[in-house]
Amino acid sequence: MSEEIILETRDLVREFKGFIAVNGVNLRVQRGSIHALIGPNGAGKTTVFNLLTKFLAPTSGTIFYKSEDITGESPADIARRGVVRSFQISAVFPHLTVLENVRVALQRAMGNSFQFWRSERCLDTLTGRAIELLQSVDLAEFADAVTVELPYGRKRALEIATTLAMDPELMLLDEPTQGMAHEDVGRVTALIKKVSVNRTVLMVEHNMSVVAGISDRITVLQRGQILAEGPYAEVSNNPEVMEAYLGTGHD
C-alpha cells in the first residue's frame, strides 16, 4: 500500500487585487492515484493548477513535489521535473502536423534544440517513438495531418499523447473532457484511466460521471478553500458538498 505523497501544498494563497482566489489550500496528492479537483465555477480550480505549474506565482504558501520545495521554480523547470500539465482549451500546435506535435515534446531530451545549423532530419530518429505514442491514443493514421484539421476530441487525445511524450510522473489535466461530444467523453475517460498506470493524475473536471468513474480521491474546492476531501462515495454524500452544488440543502 503506497501512501507516499507526490505533491503537497501548504497554506497556498493567491490574491488578485484584494480578491482571494485561493485561500489556504492544503492539498495532498498520493502517488499513483487519480485525484480529481472539483468545485463550482469560480472556486479557484484553474488558479490552483496555474499555481502548481507556476504559470502564476502564489502570494504565499509552499508547494512540495516529492518532498522538495518547488515554489520558486519556473514553469519550464517544473515541467522538466516531470510535472506536465494540459490546458482548459486544447493545447496543441495547430499548424504543425500531428506527428510534429508529439515529436517536439520528445525533442527536448535529445539536447539539440538550440542547434539552428542542423537539418531537422536529425529528428527522424524520434519518429518511431512518436508513432507509438500516437498509436496509444488511436491517432497514428493522422500522423501527417495538419493538427488544426483534427476534430476537437482528437485534438484532446493528441494533447494527451504529447503530454505522455514527456513521460511525466505527475500529469495535471485541466478539464480534459470539456466541450466534448458524449462519445468522445467516454473515449478520453478510458484513455486517462489507461495512461494513469504507473503515473499520478491530478485533474480538474466538471463532468461528475467522469469523476465518479475513474478518480480515487476527490477534493472539493469552494471559494478558494477546500470544502471536502475523500473518495467519491464519501464526498458525494457530504451535505456541504451537496449544498455547494445544488445551492440548497438536500431533502
Next chain:
Amino acid sequence: MSDTSQASATVPARTSASLRHQGVAFVVLGAFFLTAPLAMYPVFLMKVMCFALFAAAFNLLIGYVGLLSFGHAMFLATGGYLSAHAAKVWGLPPEMALLTGTAAAAVLGLAAGLIAIRRQGIYFAMITLALSQMVFFFYLQTPFTHGEDGIQAVPRGMLFGVFDLSNVWAMYFFVYAVTGAGLLLIYRIVHSPFGQVLQAIRENEQRAISLGYRTDRYKLLAFVLSAALAGLAGATKSLVFQLASLTDAHWSMSGEVVLMTLLGGLGTVFGPVAGAFTLLAMENYLAQLGSWVTVVQGVIFVICVLTFRRGIIGELGRVIKRPL
C-alpha cells in the same frame, strides 16, 4: 479555434514532399537572379537582393516565431554604418567589413532582444520601435556617422585580396553569393531542431513552456540571428551603394520591411524576396509618378491585406498546395 485570423495568415506545416518544392523554388530564384541582369540594371537587382535578405531576416521573427519587430531598421543601419566605417576608416577588406557590420548588429540584437522579448504582441513592437528610435538618435548625433551626410565614398575594396569589387559584375556576384548564403541559412534555421521549437512557440507558447522549453532563450537566439542577418543585409548594401546613411536607421525603413514581408507572404521562405522585388520595382519603375508612388504602394498594400492576406508567395503556395 480562437486564432482563426492567425490561422489563415500562416502556412501549413511542411512535409518532406513540400521540402522538394522549396528546393525547386531555390533553384528558380537562383536562376532568376543569375539571368536577370541581362534585362535589368545590376545595381537595382543588387538593391533587391539586399532588401530580400533584410526582409527574410525580419520574416524569421514574425513568420516563424510570431514576433513583430517594428525596429529592424536599427540592425540594417548598424550593419551598414559599421561595415562602411570599417572599410573606409579602418581600411578593412570587404569580407572583414561585412563581418564587422554583422557582428555589431548581432551585439545590438542581443542587447535589444534581452529587453524586448519579455513582452509580446503590440508591446514587443513598441519596445523595438522605441529602441530603434534611440539608435536613430545616436547615429544622428555621433560623429563617426557624419550625421545627415552619412559615410560617403565607401571603398568596395578587393574581396579576399583577389576580386576587385569596383567591377560591377564582381560586386553583383558577391552580393548574389552573400544573399544566397543568407537565405540558405534562414532556410536551414527554419528547418532545424531549433526551428521546430520556434514554430511550436509561435503556435502556442504556453504549451511549449509546459513541455519544458525555456522559451525566452529560444526567442532571444532567434532575435539575435534575425538582427545579425539584417545587419549583414545592411553591410552588403553599404558596399553596393558605397554609402551608409540615416535613411537606413529611420523608422520608415522598419515599416517598409513589414510591407515587403506582408506583400510577399508572411512565414514563407520566398515571400520576402518577392515582396522586396515588387516594392522596389514599384519605387524604381514608377519613379516618374513622384510622391504618388507612396499612394500607389498604399493602395496595393490595402488590396493585399483585403484580398490576398497570405501575400504573393503565400497565395501561390496555396494554389499549388505546397508551402513555399
